[in-house]
Amino acid sequence: MQALDQMPHGADPALAAEIDRIAGVAAELARRIARGGISEHLGSAAGTNSDGDAQKALDVIADAAFMAALKGGEARHYASEEQDSVVTLNPQGRFAIAIDPLDGSSNIDTNVSIGTIFGIYPAEATPDASFLRRGRALLAAGYAIYGPQCALIVTFGDGVLKYVLDPDTGRFVLTGRIAPIPAEATEYAINASNYRHWGAPIRAYIDDRVAGSEGPTGTDFNMRWIASLVAETHRILGRGGIFLYPGDDRPGYRNGRLRLVYECAPIAFLIEQAGGRATDGRENVLDALPDSLHARTPFVFGSANKVARLAAYHDLPSSETSALFGKRGLFRS
Numbered sequence: 001m002q003a004l005d006q007m008p009h010g011a012d013p014a015l016a017a018e019i020d021r022i023a024g025v026a027a028e029l030a031r032r033i034a035r036g037g038i039s040e041h042l043g044s045a046a047g048t049n050s051d052g053d054a055q056k057a058l059d060v061i062a063d064a065a066f067m068a069a070l071k072g073g074e075a076r077h078y079a080s081e082e083q084d085s086v087v088t089l090n091p092q093g094r095f096a097i098a099i100d101p102l103d104g105s106s107n108i109d110t111n112v113s114i115g116t117i118f119g120i121y122p123a124e125a126t127p128d129a130s131f132l133r134r135g136r137a138l139l140a141a142g143y144a145i146y147g148p149q150c151a152l153i154v155t156f157g158d159g160v161l162k163y164v165l166d167p168d169t170g171r172f173v174l175t176g177r178i179a180p181i182p183a184e185a186t187e188y189a190i191n192a193s194n195y196r197h198w199g200a201p202i203r204a205y206i207d208d209r210v211a212g213s214e215g216p217t218g219t220d221f222n223m224r225w226i227a228s229l230v231a232e233t234h235r236i237l238g239r240g241g242i243f244l245y246p247g248d249d250r251p252g253y254r255n256g257r258l259r260l261v262y263e264c265a266p267i268a269f270l271i272e273q274a275g276g277r278a279t280d281g282r283e284n285v286l287d288a289l290p291d292s293l294h295a296r297t298p299f300v301f302g303s304a305n306k307v308a309r310l311a312a313y314h315d316l317p318s319s320e321t322s323a324l325f326g327k328r329g330l331f332r333s
């Protein structure tokens with residue numbers, strides 16, 4: 001049975017069929033997640049992936065389910081967060097699929113939104129040629145969000161489509177196109193517990209938002225941190241604002257936490273298609289060349305004007321970015 005009630009108009013039918021396979025798995029995962037704890041414990045520990053991340057049962061289940069479903073189609077290469085290296089599925093297939101099978105794993109057992117992120121490239125002869133390339137080469141990208149509602153958000157490079165899962169039929173219903181990301185927004189998302197590890201431009205940017213109407217922006221802001229990239233993306237697509245996961249000075253976090261190939265490039269493609277901007281703080285993420293499958297990148301995305309403003313903080317002289325800190329120093333005894 002087709003998982004999408006309507007195939008996207010004008011899209012390459014073979015590409016749309018791959019999205020339909022992904023949608024079929026997403027619908028089944030949504031069903032299993034809704035029943036979590038009844039007959040299986042999806043949040044229990046299940047080992048460690050190649051990057052040293054602790055895996056949950058659902059990470060492993062989701063990875064196996066996507067790999068099995070994509071095997072029967074046009075996927076030649078499969079690059080997953082949960083696999084050390086690229087897996088060849090159909091040697092004759094036309095596509096290379098990068099996937100974060102389960103994003104936001106730390107939220108599985110807290111009943112907070114989690115998701116799946118995917119990007120589809122034309123398959124090249126080798127795995128490296130297929131995936132170690134700029135995100136600009138993506139043919140399609142999207143995510144499924146498993147939340148109070150399960151939705152599938154997808155782009156084929158001509159705007160962004162939204163499907164909603166009808167739990168009664170197990171099919172995704174096309175509900176329309178996503179409107180351009182609003183420019184006016186006062187929400188920012190960052191894991192503020194890492195403040196002391198950030199560089200001066202990020203600290204200064206956040207200091208100015210925390211200062212709110214008493215600071216240089218003259219505006220009060222609100223902070224969000226869901227710790228699920230898909231959920232933050234979903235909110236920003238609807239309401240605007242900015243998300244930041246910068247590099248920091250913790251061991252292993254020089255380029256932040258998020259992975260370029262199967263997390264940031266697909267989200268960046270969606271965000272640009274919705275009129276927003278996605279950078280590493282300064283440069284567009286879709287122009288970044290990954291040097292390895294699991295490479296990380298600092299990641300900033302959201303309303304185009306907000307992301308541009310953050311970039312400007314990197315060009316301020318250090319006397320400016322440390323100004324507020326200096327002032328605070330006066331109050332220290």
Ligand SMILES: O=P(O)(O)OC[C@H]1O[C@](O)(COP(=O)(O)O)[C@@H](O)[C@@H]1O
Nearest residue numbers: 100102103104105106191227228229
């Ligand atoms: O726990 P932190 O450092 O705030 O990181 C949260 C980030 O890590 C992630 O959970 C990483 O994704 P995975 O769960 O796929 O490893 C993102 O969804 C989220 O934005």
Ligand SMILES: [Mg+2]
Nearest residue numbers: 100103104263
């Ligand atoms: Mg992830």
Ligand SMILES: [Mg+2]
Nearest residue numbers: 081100102103
């Ligand atoms: Mg993951």
